[in-house]
Amino acid sequence: MRVCKKNIGWLISVIGLFCFSFIVSINIKDYSARLQQDYDVLFENSDGEDINLSNLKGKVVVINYWAKWCIPCLAEMPGLNQLYLDMRENRNIIFMAVDMDGNAVKGGNFMKKRKYSIPVYRIKTELPLDLQTKSIPTTIILDRKGVLVNKHVGGMNFKSTKFKEALQQLSEE
Template sequence: MNLRRLFSLSNITTAIMVLFLILVWVNPSVKAGVMQGLMKVGLFQPGMPEEVSPENNLAPDMAFTDGEGKTFTLSSLRGKVVFLNFWATWCPPCRAEMPSINALYERFREDKNVIFLTVDTDGNYKKASSFLKRQQYSLPLYVADSEIPRELLGRSIPTTVIINKKGQIAYRHEGAADYGNERFMSYFEKYIRK
């Protein structure tokens, strides 16, 4: 009789839910998958400010290095729109937004007025590159070759920054967001065409 009560439908359902929550809590891939699902239903949409205030918003300079050891600075990219994303392989929100960033990149990768910088905050190019290849993302990968200014990366990752052609911070968002939706792509294209 007690055995029947122990294996009741409600107890089994509760046990499954608890196991699912534990799995989501401890496994970054599962957590990222749940967040991707929430993005698809409209949560985690990036806010989009209309205009940039020209005062005090010049992006601070910093240096980046690619996989071949080539180093360049943010200031050397003036005249282009820069999509800058700070992330790490161990970060579930970073992993969750990566497919949408890859979709945005695929849409604008041929545009000579745009450069995409995905920056591994751990500075481990080999590990980050391996992760991108396993996930079949074609995103260009960099590591910081100087200190990352607080204006670009605050206290959390992922952080995404768009820098306009004048070198001004046009957009900054901390946390996961869906950058692959049409609304954001149109917003991004507005900066490219200016």
């Protein structure tokens, strides 16, 4: 009788593990499929021109969510701007500083006063969940296929040589 109960316990454990791994693999496939979708999101730059994220396939896209009142955002901005200046000749990389206050013109003027050159945008349409954040600063990187490869919430060291090299490598893939 003990052997039978022990075997039933093992059998239930194996079946449970199989079901769990099956569910996890389905969820991973669903998540991967979502990441492969085009991000049909509209942004407007400080000149009033619209840009659709789905039209940027073929380029690495660096999106930084920031606000004028956000101290960590302002602390990382010199490094982000310098990275933009260092890499702006690379036609395979696009930088977008997205003003989360929703006014690209005011955000652009704010940047100009501080002698920053990075292009400023505002969000015009709803963001997909993958691109949303509840905290700023947040930096998102899309590869040339339009796939989300990195989402970092919090301040970043944009002066890092490794980060710059990783962007360069992504732009060549």
